[in-house]
Amino acid sequence: MPFTIHALLPACWPSRARRPHEPAMSTAVRVILAHCRYRSGIPSGENSAVDRQAAWMEAAGIPLIRWERRSDDLLAAGRWAQARAAWALPGNAARRRALVHELRPLADGRTVLHLHNPWPLYTYDLAQAAQSVGIPVVQTLHNYRLIASNQRWVSDGRLRRPTTAAEQAHVSALGAMHHGRLAEWAYRRALSRLWRQNQPATALTTLICLSHFQQQQVIAAGIPASRTTVIPNAMPDPGPPPNQRPAGEYALFVGRLDSMKGIDWLMQAWPACGLPLTVVGDGPLAACCQGIPGVNWLGSQPTEHVQRLMAGARLLVMASRWYEGHPLVLVEALARGLPCLVPDLGGLPEVIHGEIGRVYRPGDKADLASQAQTLWHNPPPAATCYAAFTAHYEQAAHRARLEECWRHALAVGTP
Template sequence: MKVLFAHCRYQHTGGEDRAVDAEMAALREAGHDVSLLERDNEAISTIWDKAKTAWSLPGTDALRTELRAEIAAHAPDILHAHNIFPLITASLYDAARDLGVPVVQTLHNYRNICASALLMRDGRICEDCVGASPYQAVLHRCYRNSTLGSFALARMIARHRDKGTWSQSVDRFIALSEFSKSRFVAAGFPSGRITVKPNSPGALFAARPEERERSGALYVGRLSPEKGIAPLLRLWKKDWPPLRVIGDGPDAPVLDEAVRDGRAVALGSLGSEAINDEMRRAAVCIIPSRCYENFPMVISEAFASSLPVLASNIGALGELVQEDRTGAHFDPFDPESMTRTIDAAFADPQRLRRWGAAAREHYEKHLTTAGTTAQQTAIYESLMIGDGARV
């Protein structure tokens, strides 16, 4: 098959970018012709860029024409969209429809139903706009605490809800977990067009880790409020092994403070190979997110690395990490709950090894590149023969 991916790169590289790269590599390895229609959000630099981008969020005729020409040049059998915010927009769907190309959209976050993309407000879970007016986001300045930015996002969400974009212009959605699917269905997305397919970490993580002595804890992700890294660092004890932290973002000053007093090690932003190395030497991975995650790449990478996960017991994380099998849960809003869970993990290295073995077993059964690629190509093939396509 000829598959065209569409993706806007984030200004801070994260799990979505890694997922896109891993999927393209896997499809190519399976013998498919894969190309990329790409935009880079680093291009949004001036105030004029931001204003123009905000106005164009629902899509424009000019962008539809531009994207139609790009798609036609690749002549794909399938168009697979990932992050289309904010430079590609839903004009992509209209351009593909003009050319008769089936569209698959992976739902990496909640941008299509929530201005913040996180279903989160004021540091807490918020579903006020799910199935209701998205303009509530303007009142609460949900997008980067900006009234104008929140209005632009709310306008985009409302426009496509009224237009019927999700029921008419996308042939198949891929949700990354059952929990994620449930929130989109609650927001009005057609349940029958949503297939659940997890992220695979890609071929780099496929080899079974060598038996070795493991130690310490690892955090991989953006250093930002919704990820819960600052509260985790503030409660981190000096008698625990220093937390090794991969990533960057606005909460970096909290990490700097923890580094100064020896409670953490800052590793910065690393590529997949270095992440792989860190995961194969750590004893446990910690995901303290305060928002609804979909399927963080760090989970599939950790499981492939025989690395158990301590995670927040909210949203999909409660589904993806099996209690006392592949890891354990805590309440990310309760420091005592977090401390108890981490204390118990460090106190029983044998149990961590048992959880790690179960994590690898889960990877081999459900998250291998071969398995998830087969799921993906089955979706493509069903659309190419007209099964479940838009009407």
């Protein structure tokens, strides 16, 4: 029986994601948008970013082919399928041949593969397959999985143990993303082989980072600087907030309720702030949000309700323990004139600065309380936050930069 892209999964699954009708072309570029979706039970900013990209591409008439795999399907397939997928993470020759077979008819000199999350069902076999048939690959890196897994940090193409407390905390958080010893071992094994074979440099034409901090990390890990660029997340302009935006009645947290997002630490630290806090989201640490004076936990909420909550908030707060890519929730808050309070961690200070929010020292409860009080009593004008959004994160500029990136990839070709 010939190998198919889903040989690691039950045979009843389709071998290929849907291929929607291609509207009238507004550009010479055709894009294969490939993404392994995260579990549906856990809110994912990356899934949302990919869906938004697909929506504006289709609306703009850009020829689009969507390839998707779903982690939900792998979880439902049982432990044997999961073990086979884990073993194949470093690469699988039969899977690459199947991908080459699917990609070769699309190699027409105007097609670009735009890859988002490749794990665990595509892996970098997809990038190598595209490269082998002459389709350039652009990847948007939403996190740091390409350069780190639990217990290891990749630098200069070599795996090494973290050397600082910040690195150790970061890779420990990344390990928690992998949900179990088998997954941790599988990702370590995959990353080791990935970098020994220098696949990121040989298969990717362009790596899109979401922040300059992230770009610095991937360059330090061995990606040529000339192959990287920075294009942060964006969203459509919702229109300017009211000139006289009423003072909000609460601080707002929106996100997954797990240790990586720091919700447990925030619940310990927030009472000292003396301010009301509304928490939106769900996850394994939801219980820690209950029974705390001044904290109102609402659970998961529809997007429209979250937008209304932002309109009634005084500030947005984050408490992440690990390096974020470029959280969409910050973009959404700024678009609605809402200032933000974030830890001084990774690329977050690139998004939030003194004019549109405050930055506090990670893990410092006293500094969190001080900065929260300052921002609560002296919030920046809503127009200032909105101006920062339109200057840096409005979708029209984002689209133009992506189209430029695709055309550059076609001009440069495969590595």
